[in-house]
Structures are given as structure tokens and as C-alpha cells.
Amino acid sequence: MKEFAYRRATAVRDALVSVAGQDDARFLAGGTNLVDLMKRGVEAPARLVDVRALPLAGVDEDHNGDLVIGATTTNSDVAAHPEVRRRYPALSQAVLAGASGQLRNMATVAGNLLQRTRCPYFADLPSACNKRVPGSGCAALEGVHHNHAILGASRACVATNPSDMAVPMMLFDAVVRYETLDGEGEIPISRFYRPVSDTPHLETALPDGALITSVRLPGAAAGRQSRYRKVRERSSYAFATVSVAADLVVRSGQVSEVRIALGGVASHPWRARVAEAELRGGPATPERFRAAAEAELDAAVPLPHNGYKVRLARNLIQSVLTEIAR
Ligand SMILES: Cc1cc2nc3c(=O)[nH]c(=O)nc-3n(C[C@H](O)[C@H](O)[C@H](O)COP(=O)(O)OP(=O)(O)OC[C@H]3O[C@@H](n4cnc5c(N)ncnc54)[C@H](O)[C@@H]3O)c2cc1C
Ligand code: SF4
Numbered sequence: 001m002k003e004f005a006y007r008r009a010t011a012v013r014d015a016l017v018s019v020a021g022q023d024d025a026r027f028l029a030g031g032t033n034l035v036d037l038m039k040r041g042v043e044a045p046a047r048l049v050d051v052r053a054l055p056l057a058g059v060d061e062d063h064n065g066d067l068v069i070g071a072t073t074t075n076s077d078v079a080a081h082p083e084v085r086r087r088y089p090a091l092s093q094a095v096l097a098g099a100s101g102q103l104r105n106m107a108t109v110a111g112n113l114l115q116r117t118r119c120p121y122f123a124d125l126p127s128a129c130n131k132r133v134p135g136s137g138c139a140a141l142e143g144v145h146h147n148h149a150i151l152g153a154s155r156a157c158v159a160t161n162p163s164d165m166a167v168p169m170m171l172f173d174a175v176v177r178y179e180t181l182d183g184e185g186e187i188p189i190s191r192f193y194r195p196v197s198d199t200p201h202l203e204t205a206l207p208d209g210a211l212i213t214s215v216r217l218p219g220a221a222a223g224r225q226s227r228y229r230k231v232r233e234r235s236s237y238a239f240a241t242v243s244v245a246a247d248l249v250v251r252s253g254q255v256s257e258v259r260i261a262l263g264g265v266a267s268h269p270w271r272a273r274v275a276e277a278e279l280r281g282g283p284a285t286p287e288r289f290r291a292a293a294e295a296e297l298d299a300a301v302p303l304p305h306n307g308y309k310v311r312l313a314r315n316l317i318q319s320v321l322t323e324i325a326r
Helices: 012-020 034-041 075-080 082-087 089-096 101-106 109-113 166-171 273-279 286-297 306-324
Strands: 005-008 023-026 048-050 058-059 066-069 174-182 183-188 211-217 227-231 242-251 254-263
Touching: 012 048, 012 174, 012 211, 023 034, 058 082, 066 075, 066 082, 066 183, 075 082, 075 089, 075 101, 075 109, 089 166, 089 227, 089 242, 109 166, 109 211, 166 242, 227 306, 242 306, 254 273, 254 306, 273 286, 273 306, 286 306
Parallel strands: 005 048, 023 048
Antiparallel strands: 058 066, 066 211, 174 183, 174 211, 227 242, 242 254
16 A cells, blocks of 8 residues: 555644645545555555544534434444434435444445445456546446446446445435535535546546535435335345335325435436336326336446346336335
8 A cells, every 4th residue: 555644634624724735635534445445556645634533423403404414424323313214214224234333333424425336347456447547448348247337327437336325315315515615515416426428537526625514414305204225146245236215105095205216226326207207196006116117217228237237126116115105
């Protein structure tokens, strides 16, 4: 591993000043992704600015009734928080479906949203990878890609976003709050992850040097019957093959509110807006859930070895909605 300077920041401004204008400086939170990538030579920062001592941990309700989750709150604390479990159960379930207890005790909210793809070629220095070295090509297209994207990808990159937490964040229209030396800002999660296009190395809309300070969950989006279900290659300690976060309100047999988001299928958590529009206002039946899922997945462009994800995503959407409607 390349030698690096380490500094523990004690105030947000101190952290921002420490990385300002330095392309090779990185914020360090739980380190569960960044340090792994440093060990493999994928990341080689000259300076790490540890943000864990900043006063950014905790979950609070603001004056609008929105839930504000501090950036350095651990994944374990998010999953266990009574208001998260009561108002946004899919978020708690998603966090608990990720990694292991030890990792969740270290990993933070901001770090989870910014974790890098698990495409094997991204972490393999000799392989061509546009995300790691722009313009070098994409080894996954002709290589092992059974776990890659079926929606929203490009020929430049077919990697998926590995975060479980990001999927219910997309479901609940979370808003990412950040700070730079120029002041504070907010980005709705629907615009937080950039479309992959031909620039897969540019992953988020965060300004350079920005520190994520919190994530706000709108009170209006709370979904007490929301669910998260994750399909993976083994029953624990594995990233999603496909996952679904969904919320549904049925009145007199009709769908009055519906939200659906998918994980494991795209470079960012995928909001299934086509399926939502198909369902809203119509009968809440398993047949219609299936038809809506199929309408969403019409946009899928599978690779030679990941076509199974289209059927899996369809079945999973139908199954989760049917379960909530029961
Ligand atoms: C074996 C293993 C299995 C895993 N399984 C899963 C899984 O099933 N599901 C899942 O979702 N995740 C899984 N993970 C990933 C894990 O959840 C992430 O590594 C973790 O959430 C990252 O959080 P962190 O705080 O450790 O981030 P770090 O590694 O410290 O940082 C990650 C990135 O975020 C940046 N960053 C951190 N905080 C801030 C901030 N406040 N503002 C701006 N930038 C910031 C860092 O600079 C870095 O680029 C797994 C990890 C491992 C090692
Ligand atoms: S899919 Fe993306 S991350 Fe994987 S090798 Fe291709 S460019 Fe790199």
C-alpha cells in the first residue's frame, strides 16, 4: 500500500479545508470499502481525513417531520433506530441484509452510499476498466458478467451499484445533504447517482471536496408496510443479485399508493416508475403486479449471461407486492 498522511478532523470546516484542492485526499469513515481498495491499489490517496469524530452521527426528526440521519451514523444504528423501523421498515431490513454485524458496526451511511462497484475487473488492476481508468475499455462485456446490469447501462460500463441501503433511500425519495467550503447543499437521491453514459468514472453529482453531512427522509414518504427483499448467491454475507424495496397502500381493492425500487440491476438504485404508473389507481392483484413488472423490464438490455435477472426481477416485484397487499 502506498504511504499516506492521516488526520482526524474535529470540525466539519476543518475536514473540508484538509481536502480542499487536493485530488488525492479522501475522507475516511468506517474504512470498510476505501481501505480494501487501497490495499488492492485501486485507490492510492496521499491523505486520509478521518471524519468519524465529527458531530454527524445520530437520527433526529426535524420540524417538518422528516427523519434526518447523520452521515457518520453506523449502519447498525440506522437499522436499529425505532423511528427507522417504524416509519421506514424497508430501510432497516435493507441495512440488515447487507454485509455482517461487524461490518455494519463500522460502516457509515455516507460511506455506504458512496461504496464502489463490486465488478471483479474494477478491483483487478491488469484488467481493462473504464471506471478505474477512463478510456481503457470494459473487460466485463466479454468476460464474467452474470451479476452485471440489465437496466440503464452503456457499452462503457455494465457494473451495478452494490449498496442495499441506497435502494430504500431511492424508494423513500431521500435527499443527500452536503457541505463544501462554499456552503451547504442538497441533492435528491434520484439525481445523486449520475447516469452511467460514457463516463462511468463520474459516479455522483456531489461537488468536488464535498462532505456528506446527513440524509433526509421525507416524512410524507414514510411507508409503514414497506418491505425489502434481497436475492443473493448465498443466504448471508453476499451482495444482491437482485433486490426489491416496495411500499403499497390498497384501498377497497385498488392501489392508491405504490413505490418500487430495484437493486442489483443498474449502476444506481433503480426506481421502477413505469411499473408504479401502471399500477396506480387499478386493482391490486398479483396478475397486475406481474404485468407492471413486465412493463418496467421492457427497458432491460441483458448481456449474454445475465438474462436470468430479468425474470428474477419480475418475479421478485410480483412476490413482494403480493405479500404487502395480503
Ligand atoms: C465483505 C463485505 C461484504 C459487504 N456486503 C455488503 C452488502 O451485502 N450490502 C451492502 O450494501 N454493502 C456491503 N458491504 C459494503 C459496506 O457496507 C461498505 O463498505 C460500507 O457501507 C462503506 O462504509 P464506510 O463508512 O466503511 O465507508 P469508507 O470505506 O470509509 O468510505 C467509502 C467512500 O465514501 C467516502 N466517504 C465516506 N464518508 C464520507 C462523507 N461523509 N462525505 C463524503 N465522502 C465520504 C470515502 O472517501 C470513500 O470514497 C460489504 C463490505 C464488505 C467488506
Ligand atoms: S463493468 Fe464497469 S467496472 Fe466493470 S470492468 Fe466494465 S467498466 Fe469496469
